[in-house]
Amino acid sequence: MVKNTPTEAKVGEKSNYLLGLFQGILRYCYVYPKTVILIFLGLFILAVSGLRHIHLELDIYDVKNESFASSSNWFKLRNEFKDPNSLYFVWKPSRVLDSQIHCQWQREIQNVRNKEESITRAFQVYSLRSPIDDSGDLLYKKLLEDPCAENLQSASLNSVQKSYLGPVLLDPNHTTFLTEVSFESANNDGVVPINEIERISNDLLLKNKTIDPKGDVQLLGPLSYRIEFKKILTKDLYINVGLLIFIAIFFRLFLGTWVSGVVYVAITCTTIFYTLGLMGIMGYPVDILTNNLILMTAIAGTADFLFLSFEFFKYDPKKSYHNIITPAFFTTFTTMVGFISLYSSDLEMIRRFGVAAATGAFFEWALLFNLVPAIMGVLKIEKSWVNREKAFDIEHFKKFLKYTPSKKVIYSFLFVSVMAFVAWPFLNYSDSPKNNFPQSHPLRVAIEDFQKKFNWEGNISLLFKKDVSENEMKDINEKVKKHKLVLFIENKKDLLDSWTNNFESKLRKDLIIRDFEGTPLNNRFESPEFKRSVVYLKNINTKELEEFQDFTKKICGDKCIPTGQVLVYLELNKRVSHTMLESFVTSIFLVLIILFTLMHTLKIKGASFKDVAIASLVAPLFMVTVIAVLQVPVNVVTSIFFAALVGLTGDNAIQYLFASNGGTLEKGLALRGDASLVFSLLLIFGSLFFIGQTLIPLKWLGVLFSLGFLVTFIGDYWILKGLNEK
Numbered sequence: 001m002v003k004n005t006p007t008e009a010k011v012g013e014k015s016n017y018l019l020g021l022f023q024g025i026l027r028y029c030y031v032y033p034k035t036v037i038l039i040f041l042g043l044f045i046l047a048v049s050g051l052r053h054i055h056l057e058l059d060i061y062d063v064k065n066e067s068f069a070s071s072s073n074w075f076k077l078r079n080e081f082k083d084p085n086s087l088y089f090v091w092k093p094s095r096v097l098d099s100q101i102h103c104q105w106q107r108e109i110q111n112v113r114n115k116e117e118s119i120t121r122a123f124q125v126y127s128l129r130s131p132i133d134d135s136g137d138l139l140y141k142k143l144l145e146d147p148c149a150e151n152l153q154s155a156s157l158n159s160v161q162k163s164y165l166g167p168v169l170l171d172p173n174h175t176t177f178l179t180e181v182s183f184e185s186a187n188n189d190g191v192v193p194i195n196e197i198e199r200i201s202n203d204l205l206l207k208n209k210t211i212d213p214k215g216d217v218q219l220l221g222p223l224s225y226r227i228e229f230k231k232i233l234t235k236d237l238y239i240n241v242g243l244l245i246f247i248a249i250f251f252r253l254f255l256g257t258w259v260s261g262v263v264y265v266a267i268t269c270t271t272i273f274y275t276l277g278l279m280g281i282m283g284y285p286v287d288i289l290t291n292n293l294i295l296m297t298a299i300a301g302t303a304d305f306l307f308l309s310f311e312f313f314k315y316d317p318k319k320s321y322h323n324i325i326t327p328a329f330f331t332t333f334t335t336m337v338g339f340i341s342l343y344s345s346d347l348e349m350i351r352r353f354g355v356a357a358a359t360g361a362f363f364e365w366a367l368l369f370n371l372v373p374a375i376m377g378v379l380k381i382e383k384s385w386v387n388r389e390k391a392f393d394i395e396h397f398k399k400f401l402k403y404t405p406s407k408k409v410i411y412s413f414l415f416v417s418v419m420a421f422v423a424w425p426f427l428n429y430s431d432s433p434k435n436n437f438p439q440s441h442p443l444r445v446a447i448e449d450f451q452k453k454f455n456w457e458g459n460i461s462l463l464f465k466k467d468v469s470e471n472e473m474k475d476i477n478e479k480v481k482k483h484k485l486v487l488f489i490e491n492k493k494d495l496l497d498s499w500t501n502n503f504e505s506k507l508r509k510d511l512i513i514r515d516f517e518g519t520p521l522n523n524r525f526e527s528p529e530f531k532r533s534v535v536y537l538k539n540i541n542t543k544e545l546e547e548f549q550d551f552t553k554k555i556c557g558d559k560c561i562p563t564g565q566v567l568v569y570l571e572l573n574k575r576v577s578h579t580m581l582e583s584f585v586t587s588i589f590l591v592l593i594i595l596f597t598l599m600h601t602l603k604i605k606g607a608s609f610k611d612v613a614i615a616s617l618v619a620p621l622f623m624v625t626v627i628a629v630l631q632v633p634v635n636v637v638t639s640i641f642f643a644a645l646v647g648l649t650g651d652n653a654i655q656y657l658f659a660s661n662g663g664t665l666e667k668g669l670a671l672r673g674d675a676s677l678v679f680s681l682l683l684i685f686g687s688l689f690f691i692g693q694t695l696i697p698l699k700w701l702g703v704l705f706s707l708g709f710l711v712t713f714i715g716d717y718w719i720l721k722g723l724n725e726k
Contacts, residue, residue: 022326026373030318033374040371047277054280057287068347070571073563077461080527085183085192087201088221090450092176094214097154102147104211108204109179116200118192121520124179125160125169131499131512138511164498167488168536171453178454180221194226201227218446222565225433228443232694243689247682254394254678255309256387263385264305267367271297274367275360282355289353289576292640296357299644300335301364303651303679304328308368310675312384313391317376320384325369327658331651332365334594338587338646345579354583357643394674401673405722413711413719414614417621423628427581430543431573431633433566436695451539456487458540460564462552464531468559477533479555484538485548491533492525540566542573573635580639587646588620595650595657602657607665611723612657616650618715623708632704637697641704645712652676652716665724673717680713 342354690702
């Protein structure tokens with residue numbers, strides 16, 4: 001080991017100023033380590049206080065965002081009509097006309113409804129009634145009599161199918177029955193605890209299996225997604241554990257000690273702890289974007305940790321910190337700049353993500369380069385966490401590092417990268433909630449089976465103000481009904497027409513209407529402030545749904561608002577994805593400015609900014625082309641890939657520039673190439689763990705990360721080397 005090797009060359013005054021600034025910070029950590037530790041301890045206490053205020057918004061049920069028009073409208077619908085808290089039990093009895101199993105199933109549903117305070121309604125074929133004139137008396141006769149009192153007849157099912165709401169609850173072949181169970185929270189905040197819903201649904205499923213062992217019940221509806229996501233988060237925890245084990249083994253293999261893995265995990269976990277604490281203080285929730293901070297922090301922290309660790313192989317800890325602290329700050333700074341640029345977004349969710357991710361990147365740098373040296377100083381630790389003798393000999397990889405690509409190879413990669421500008425308009429924003437699940441997943445199987453039998457997949461509501469007339473509502477409904485995506489529009493007028501058409505007396509009709517307005521079913525269509533129609537859609541693919549939403553808005557004008565959970569999903573997916581991609585472009589531009597400034601400041605001999613810029617742009621542009629060609633759906637999850645890739649753009653180049661230390665770029669490539677290669681290998685193979693995730697977007701994320709990090713090394717090292725030597 002070489003100890004305290006003097007700097008090899010002087011660079012310009014600006015370079016000396018940069019180096020002096022960060023060397024001064026490092027010296028302070030060595031001279032006043034207890035003060036530094038106390039500062040971080042204070043931050044720890046602050047983070048603990050902030051964690052008490054952290055809350056979760058992990059699905060669109062929880063997203064309350066003023067900048068999302070669809071979200072505001074949907075919460076308005078939810079507060080007025082309550083029914084978004086619905087779970088559909090789709091029952092396929094083994095014997096359709098067996099009154100006994102129908103009787104037992106109805107009793108179980110009724111028992112659960114009576115027992116559970118959170119259940120407000122259970123709507124099914126046995127709930128349907130129709131008014132009749134019985135010798136001068138107006139009666140509301142059930143379309144299906146109680147199966148416990150009367151045998152079920154095929155003719156009765158035909159009458160249900162022909163009724164107004166029958167097609168929503170019974171498939172045309174009379175083989176599948178839908179029961180909609182609605183929930184309402186006891187504290188009236190609109191959110192029912194998912195554990196409570198899962199407990200009730202599991203209880204009903206078990207009882208149905210006892211009643212009808214050969215039958216089948218599937219869960220659908222808005223709440224079914226929440227139940228499945230909870231199961232998936234629990235089930236896929238083993239993948240995160242496996243990834244941590246892989247990282248520990250990887251560090252042991254390449255750094256020679258198990259301690260290196262422990263230190264890395266400790267820094268990563270502490271960074272996340274500090275970041276979450278600050279988020280709590282600022283009132284930020286953990287939502288579907290900030291939930292990825294663990295991933296972002298792990299990726300950002302790995303680069304700094306490995307470059308520092310490989311420096312330990314050459315020098316003592318103090319000299320290693322001296323060499324790496326400044327370039328590590330600038331690699332962190334480029335990441336922070338990229339994420340902070342997200343703050344220009346008009347979406348609060350993205351602004352929060354940008355601030356949290358930038359904060360996490362800074363904490364990672366501060367912990368590794370301020371707190372760890374201070375702790376080493378207090379404990380008088382003079383050895384690092386690497387062991388050359390027990391580590392895998394990197395010399396075996398030297399042949400890869402010595403490789404210089406030919407002009408044909410370089411131009412091939414550059415051609416694919418340039419094609420990104422052509423491919424950009426062809427990025428695939430089409431998506432559907434069911435496509436998040438593998439084809440064999442029970443929820444997706446249930447959705448597709450239901451869609452085939454009932455011919456609808458989801459619904460939205462047209463929300464009308466109370467002062468909109470009945471004729472205006474009817475006219476709008478008729479126009480919307482003509483759209484190819486619409487199967488059926490459920491509304492109060494058509495339902496009442498189906499009840500009153502058989503009566504000639506106006507008094508009878510008025511009486512039916514008055515009776516109806518006193519029933520819970522009326523609350524499905526009217527609230528104190530609004531009226532609504534429910535539109536049943538044949539499919540909810542985002543591309544077709546967006547066109548339908550635009551079509552509906554034109555028809556509604558200022559009379560109504562199309563709203564629903566699927567429209568929140570549409571806007572969330574579209575706006576987050578587009579904003580992340582726009583930030584992707586902005587961030588790359590900012591990174592190039594930083595690279596240009598550093599090259600000018602460090603005065604690297606014989607190096608061209610054009611070559612460094614081109615090499616740094618290869619990976620992000622190359623991956624845009626790949627994503628467009630493969631038609632990978634660009635959604636909230638996969639757009640995280642672009643954020644992570646931009647976070648790493650220019651990082652290797654910055655390390656090479658500082659390692660050159662006023663000399664040539666070849667020198668920087670030679671000194672830091674081994675760390676770049678090992679860092680890339682860790683990310684390439686570590687990313688493959690995502691393929692084991694349940695959700696399709698996360699599987700794609702693993703593939704994109706693995707390929708993206710491979711191309712990043714090719715561009716940052718081999719193509720830069722080839723361009724520099726031409």
